[in-house]
Amino acid sequence: MKSQSYMTRAMSARDPRFATILGKLGYARGDMVAQKPKAAPATSSDDPLPDLRKRYQDIVGKRAFHGWDAETLQAKIAEAKAAK
Structure with missing residues (x-):
């Protein structure tokens, strides 16, 4: 039986958050591509x-x-x- 550790389950997930974290840890996979965060909306200059x-x-x-x-x-x- 295959070991089901946290890292094994995280590596099999397709969540982009895991791609970012695991890529920084050196466990990057080709099918898990981290998406760039969306740009924050521009704030109004009228807001004091x-x-x-x-x-x-x-x-x-x-x-x-x-x-x-x-x-x-x-x-x-x-x-x-x-x-x-």
Whole structure:
């Protein structure tokens, strides 16, 4: 009976994630070709959140909570500036 270790099962899978991982480990197979990741959608330049998050991190020294909207971030930044 053939051994059914994790590596044996992973090598027989056709999942492209296994192709990427096993290729990096040196177990690449010809029939398993890793697909390139899809390009991320372009973000709108009208969105102020990335800039506000960067300003919050510069002022407070901690990363902003991603659940906060622009108004909340502006209030937190104003509060942190007043405290300093």
